[in-house]
Amino acid sequence: MNDRAALNPDTFPEPSTLEVLILPHDLRKRVTQIAEAISHDYANEVVWLVGVLKGAFMLTSDLARNLTIPCQIHFVQASSYGSGKESSGQVQLDNTLDVSGQHVVLIEDIYDTGNTLKRVLRDLRQQNPASLEVCTLLDKQGSEKHPVEVKYLGFEIPKRFVVGYGLDYAERYRELPYIACLD
Ligand code: 5GP
Ligand code: MG
Numbered sequence: 561m562n563d564r565a566a567l568n569p570d571t572f573p574e575p576s577t578l579e580v581l582i583l584p585h586d587l588r589k590r591v592t593q594i595a596e597a598i599s600h601d602y603a604n605e606v607v608w609l610v611g612v613l614k615g616a617f618m619l620t621s622d623l624a625r626n627l628t629i630p631c632q633i634h635f636v637q638a639s640s641y642g643s644g645k646e647s648s649g650q651v652q653l654d655n656t657l658d659v660s661g662q663h664v665v666l667i668e669d670i671y672d673t674g675n676t677l678k679r680v681l682r683d684l685r686q687q688n689p690a691s692l693e694v695c696t697l698l699d700k701q702g703s704e705k706h707p708v709e710v711k712y713l714g715f716e717i718p719k720r721f722v723v724g725y726g727l728d729y730a731e732r733y734r735e736l737p738y739i740a741c742l743d
Contacts, residue, residue: 572732578740582715587725587738591619594695594712595626598665606630608662612680613637614734615669618726619697623667638676645721645729645743651679659689665712669726670698674706681708698722
């Protein structure tokens with residue numbers, strides 16, 4: 561993408577013009593509740609938070625700082641979207657972790673088709689973790705989904721294309737402290 565496209569308001573509208581779906585206050589409240597649930601469920605353990613880059617970086621760090629139990633923080637890199645708004649269905653995974661014998665909470669930004677979660681879960685399961693659960697900030701309603709059991713869920717959202725709080729469009733908007741719609 562050239563510099564002109566990167567600055568074009570038709571391609572990348574000003575954040576202040578976007579429809580806000582979830583406010584910072586509501587994100588904070590829900591993430592704190594999830595951190596409390598994880599702290600409770602893994603009391604006396606060291607939990608491994610495994611975030612899926614890049615979308616889950618903000619959720620992973622906010623969860624970590626609200627835990628009241630010890631944790632390790634790790635990331636795997638998965639991408640299925642490229643720079644468009646529709647899932648390509650092809651998941652690229654870069655995972656050099658070894659989670660064998662660990663209590664793992666896999667952290668994803670959004671459960672849309674479940675392609676990404678299914679792929680990462682398969683990979684992690686093969687390494688025989690002591691336990692493996694899924695946390696996702698958003699669950700997009702109305703998508704055709706691979707069934708995935710989500711233990712810790714932030715919010716159900718309508719079938720919109722959203723950005724912010726880690727989620728991007730062509731690498732933009734990840735820094736927004738709220739979730740907004742781009743469609
Ligand atoms: P899935 O594999 O479940 O179809 O999609 C999961 C991945 O697609 C997410 O990790 C996220 O990167 C991307 N994705 C799905 N829906 C959206 C959306 O509404 N906005 C953004 N920015 N990314 C999305
Ligand atoms: Mg993602």
